Amino acid sequence: MATAAAHQTYGAEKAGADTTAYERAFDAAVAADERIEPRDWMPDAYRATLVRQMAQHAHSEIIGMQPEANWITRAPSLRRKAILMAKVQDEAGHGLYLYSAAETLGTSREELLDKLHAGRQKYSSIFNYPTLTWADVGAIGWLVDGAAITNQVPLCRCSYGPYARAMIRICKEESFHQRQGYELLLALSRGTAEQHAMAQDAVDRWWWPSLMMFGPPDDESAHSAQSMTWKIKRHSNDELRQRFVDICVPQAESLGLTLPDPDLKWNEERQHYDFGPIDWTEFKEVLKGNGPCNEQRLTQRRRAHEEGAWVREAAAAYAAKHNDITGAMQA
């Protein structure tokens, strides 16, 4: 077992120990499928990759509240309204878990939020699409949460312990949301002709952006190889995308809805569904900030943060005063 050497504390390195010995121990721990913990030594690039990925993941939860919160005040029944409110609340909770997990790597929530607001860290491209009808809430649950789960379930075995543990909790709630989204679409699909059309329109608009959530094709994915060696990532983008398509096709059939891809068909030889080409130009434009809602999402996030500044300052001032009182009483 590599444990003893790998789990030396991070600080020990500063005492002049041999870095390459730590590297060997780290590599051995990863190879043995052991979890790396916050106080363990880790390569700087591993730390930086994790901070980038976890921050982006946390930001996606926070920005991802917006397209759905857009429908809370217009939800068509009290039951659906309660489900949607609970879901948006869960997303805020997921953001909190993920910022806490990222903080174990030596960054802070404030720092990460500042980077998000400055446009220096990204969030999932999918949340730059608008929710135009109630059915979009269902399409997000079924497709967007479905794609997120396909991506995230392997992260429950990620080599970094705090991230893996956060993902176990998050995936449980996400699969619940995904079923609720599916059930919402099913109700619409089986409802009136107008409701059915609303559901189909939403699936037509969300299908391709959902496939883009798996990232660029394998031959263009910059971080993939290293992340797979480090066991941050367990499957390639294209593998996960294929898995998602294979899951969705029969689900769409049972929903009574079609997927907007004329090339979609079962390939007996591959035992997978073939599907049409993705518009990577659109994907790149959205990533560059030119999607339908990039400006709106970031502006709302910045505004909430700026308008809330006085509240955070008040809480800090109150805490300082009352700690002083406690301090004075103890003195």
Added chain:
Amino acid sequence: MTAPRTTPVPTTAALALGDDALVLSHRLGEWAGHAPVLEEEVALANIALDLLGQARVLLSMVGDEDELAYLREERSFRNLQLVEQPNGDFAHTIARQLYFSTYQHLLYTELAAGDGLFAGLATKAVKEVAYHRDHAEQWTLRIGDGTESSRERMLRATAALWRFTGEMFQPVEGLDVDPSALEAAWLDAVGGVLRRATLTVPEGPRSGAWTAGAGRQGVHTEPFGRMLAEMQYLHRSHPGASW
């Protein structure tokens, strides 16, 4: 409700309590994605969900919850004018919550202690409401006794909403508890929190001829109609559809 119904449900009272919870829940739902810190995204949604749960039980005692929520017009709603007031800044939202949760906590404690038709609901809800009240009190202290500018905001908010607080103590037909009996305890509790928050208790009238009992009679303030227009539009666009 599990208790067998030996007497008909007092519609006016159930609608009054149910509409209060429904409308305030809706207002809190408007905060989603706009809160000053992530923890408040969680807290405000949590309170909104508790209230929505209470509203659903209460409206279901009278009829179909969705018909009642989505197909009544402004003049048929029986909620307090206080709960329909726009969110304003965070201080306004907290002041509204402090005033309402303190009242609701006192009321539900009394209802839970009795054996009327609302006792079952109140017994469950009073635990949630105690949390809402604590949340509002803690924030009143932080905003009131925080910075100079936060104190100014809390003073403005508590003063602006003060005029709507008298209505809470008007009698409600069919309610086992006479709300006017709660008034002294409410003034004492709210006054205590405001003073601990270094704030003054507002001096203006708590209601006048223009507001006394108005919401309970279906007479509302201007922002309420727009709130309902948004809340009801989709349901009304698809008559008879299920969701």
